[in-house]
Amino acid sequence: MDPKKLELEADFLSALAQPTRLKILYYLKDGEKCACEINPSMKEDASVISRHLVKLREAGILESRREGASVYYWIKELRVLEILKIVDELLISASRENARIVEMLPLA
């Protein structure tokens, strides 16, 4: 297995593996949004969001365009949503399994 390829895959997944960045992705799910719209929908400082947007764009997940003083972002790689869907399904099935195991425990 080519180490360079593993590195690229890990970098891409790292870009996804952060709660605030995931929140941004879900927020952009329905189409492009201006940074000025994204910011108030998040808890963190605008500078923090800006950096997360940069990271997502550098990973090739988002794209951006400037319009006047505003910058609009959108999801360039819609297949990341497929990935998130699979992750959700795995988490749900895992939690179901845990529930099943908990049910088998003695009630003492």
Place this chain on the structure above:
Amino acid sequence: MDPKKLELEADFLSALAQPTRLKILYYLKDGEKCACEINPSMKEDASVISRHLVKLREAGILESRREGASVYYWIKELRVLEILKIVDELLISASRENARIVEMLPLA
């Protein structure tokens, strides 16, 4: 968007987002392997591999069983391979696009 859910998704993706752990997953693709087989196929210290295996198991991605002094690991959630397939496809299409852009550059 529920912050707890974002956290779980990010944790799961973080477990994947590391080159050595990806290498382990590819190594386990064809079925279970003993830690004693995994170790020599990796460059790092056995203790490092052990920790990565723990992390993958805690994320619910791997499962393990002890057989004598040996411990066997296998991929419990085969759908992670779907995720890696999508990542690869995205990386390939991104590199193609870069090539296309490079071709448009002036040759000077």
Place this chain on the structure above:
DNA sequence: TATATTACTGCATCACTGTGCAATAACGCA
């Protein structure tokens, strides 16, 4: 029981990531 094999844990270290404040850059408009 003593010894060897296999796997894991404790600890120290180094690097990287995420964060917030302050400063700066990019733009539109008076």
Place this chain on the structure above:
DNA sequence: TGCGTTATTGCACAGTGATGCAGTAATATA
């Protein structure tokens, strides 16, 4: 040009992650 708005970057700090060595645990076998 000067001012206000929007977005990004510089910097310092705290927290987390990956690593290797040394030591320990779990098991098999002599």
